[in-house]
Amino acid sequence: MDVEQEREREQRLTTDQRRAERAAAVAFTVAILAGIGLFVVYFAGGQTQIEGVLFCLVLGGLGVGVALWANRLLGAHEAVEERHELTSGVAGREAFGHALAEEVGPTLARRSLLVKLLAAAGGALGLALLLPVLSLGPAPGRTLKETPWRRGIRVVDETGRLVTLNSVPEDGFITVFPEGHQGSADAQALLIRVPAGSLELPPERLEAVPEGTHVAYSKICTHAGCPVGLYRATTRSLLCPCHQSQFDVLDGARPFFGPAARRLPQLPLGVDDQGALIALGDFYEPVGPAFWDRGRK
Amino acid sequence: MTTMIERSLKYVDERLGTASFARRALRKVFPDHWSFLLGEIALFCLVVLVFTGTFLTFFYNPSVREVVYDGPYRPLQGQHVSAAFDSVLRLSFEVRAGLLMRQVHHWAALVFVAAIVIHLCRIFFTGAFRRPREVNWLIGMALLFLALGEGFTGYSLPDDLLSGIGLRIFYSVTLSIPVIGTWVTYLLFGGEFPAGDIISRLFVFHVMLLPALLIGLVVVHIFVLVLQKHTQFPGRGRTERNVVGKRLWPQQTFKSVALLLFTTAVLALLGGLAQINPVWQYGQFRPFDVTSPAQPDWYIGFLDGALRLGPPWDLTLFGFTISEVFWPAVLFPGIAFGILTLWPWIERRFFTKDYAEHHLLDRPRDAPARTATGMAGLMVFFIMFLEGGNDILGVLLNVSVEAITRALQWALFIAPVVTWLVTFWVCRSLQRSHAHPARISAGLRLRRTTAGGYETAPLDPTGNPE
Secondary structure: OOOOHHHHHHHHHHHHHHHHHHHHHHHHHHHHHHHHHHHHHHHHHOOHHHHHHHHHHHHHHHHHHHHHHHHHHOOOOOOEEEOOOOOOOOHHHHHHHHHHHHHHHHHHOOOOHHHHHHHHHHHHHHHHHHHHHHHHOOOOOOOOOOOOOOOOOOEEEEOEEOOEEHOOOOEEEEEEEEEOOOOOOOEEEEEEEOOOOOOOOOOOHHEEEHOOOEEEEEEEEOOOOOOOOOEEOOOOHHHHHHOOOOOEEOOEEEEEEOOOHHHHHHHOOOOOOOOOOOOOOOOOOOOOOOOOOOOOO | HHHHHHHHHHHHHHHOOOHHHHHHHHOOOOOOEEEEHHHHHHHHHHHHHHHHHHHOOOOOOOOOOOEEEOOHHHHHHOEEEHHHHHHHHHHHOOOOHHHHHHHHHHHHHHHHHHHHHHHHHHHHHHOOOOOOHHHHHHHHHHHHHHHHHOOOOOOOOOOOOOHHHHHHHHHHHHHHOOHHHHHHHHHHHHHOOOOHHHHHHHHHHHHHHHHHHHHHHHHHHHHHHHOOOOOEEOOOOEEEOOOEEEEHHHHHHHHHHHHHHHHHHHHHHHHHHHHOOOEEEHHHHOOOOOOOOOOOOOHHHHHHHHHHOOOOOOOOOOOEEEOOOHHHHHHHHHHHHHHHHHHHHHHHHHHHHOOOOOOOOOHHHHHHHHHHHHHHHHHHHHHHHHHHOHHHHHHHHHOHHHHHHHHHHHHEEEEEHHHHHHHHHHHHHHHOOOOOOOOOOOOOOEEEEEOEEEEEEEOOOOOOOO
């Protein structure tokens, strides 16, 4: 390479660098202006979208400037660093072992009963420290197997209004609760009105369906506990929007598609002297997703 | 100015003796490869999360006490909502820049987990987890689980309908654990769902326990990285005994600062322009309401999809029940993440028998079995992720949800096998093609002879001088 070429190369480098400097200056200026703009917008009352864009410009302008600086103005040469040995070696480990055992080792060997008691006391402390964890929740007991539904309790809707046979339109459904427990998470039930004679239930369960038309099932999906909120009147099927389990209303809420394995438990219903719907007892089975001792009394 | 800097350097050094250590730190070498920035992006998201999250805690109220909403958002005026939900609405509509902070926080969380997952893929596919880096692999996996926990607990805090349903599903999942499920669930939730304590407990997990663990482990993760030095791709002048790249000061520092600024800039833009988690549209959580379609944040999508794909098989043994939820939501992730966590040991024990120390990375093509296994695993998660959006896919493709579920149930078994075979074949073909980015085979170099003349000589395969 002759001297002329060399000088030309250097010149080009400096024009390159000058260009990079200018670009970085523009980027930093954009950041400054956007920062001022941010102040104006904030004190003018704020506006989420403009704030986001201006924040982006402040940060992005700074970023572009710094990146140009890093890539174009700093030397690009590669550095090499030697690795060091990670291990301390056999001698190092032995020295550490000696330091560790020097004073404690002999005492440990001599007082074996004391060491055992120390371990036992440590274990006792560990268990004692676990006790407060038990305060975090009540014992499950029978809570998962029971709901507030009782024999004779009246059926209400979510606003607390008493439900009668006429509260549900033909082929319609409403969400119902035991009186005094509106909004209850485990007692929520779907009251569905189907044509007379269409239900295929065992005789003793059909008796708990007033007029043979008003059937009630738990609204909690037996799969993962979502409210089964969608009803297709054409196919008389219930659909859980979370994982698409589907239940056949006419066939005792039998699951026929999706991941649910169990029927929605039926709620036995009757009608009292005033024409209000009442429960004849709790759901026939525990409601909601399965748990370990679900099948035990 | 100079004397002031000198004086303060002297002051610190005379008391802490930091100058020689700091000098060595400035000279530390970082390999120059874009894929090494993925972990940095995760770190910078964490920085954004800490700052925006701290801002949010000043306004958020983790209480389920019922209040009447009387803020400026008309559709909800006069409704009974929880104090938590009310405070999120206030933060979104009344606190200046509050909505921006909330949305940047949510976006940062999504990008955080994404960056961690892609960083994990980089480590996996290049074999960077091999000895001596198994320790940092374990810490990295713990960080992934903590990030997922942070994501889920944070997602549930607004007490809106969508997150409330997510919480209900999580409750059902813990309930499905054999033997101890009911007890674990009751201790965690404070009783039968929706027990009143859960929001305040999630809050403590989200802003104290998990962040403390997360930040502590990030520090250890980086400490181990510095101690063991970076891995690097093979190439000219790069050996098992050295690290080639840019020094910490100034090149690497400038680059990292620029990346921090870019990451934050993108998150600010997303938070400003791209609406995320509009809880006012979902409304207050009520245990008997449900929305449709319902999707969680992307990183929980595979689990929701697994629940949708799961077979309707519950098991009764001696009167005890194992829920159908157990298989897809406890057993599957337990096995999948168990294999992933133990992969460095599984690979060397059963496949490579390679117990040696490695600082040079594998190109994915050079470890075809590992690459194929990783891709097959990703395919399993991808199919579950797709199924998690089966209701949205159904609308988009005008196909019934039932058909999509059945197709994906088949795909879950077929696609990973096909992926494995195709990936293996692609790796082998690339190996045979000799077009290897780490080897400079087509090249000659000029060599000066002892006689003073010049001659050309081929480069050796690694590109290293002989």
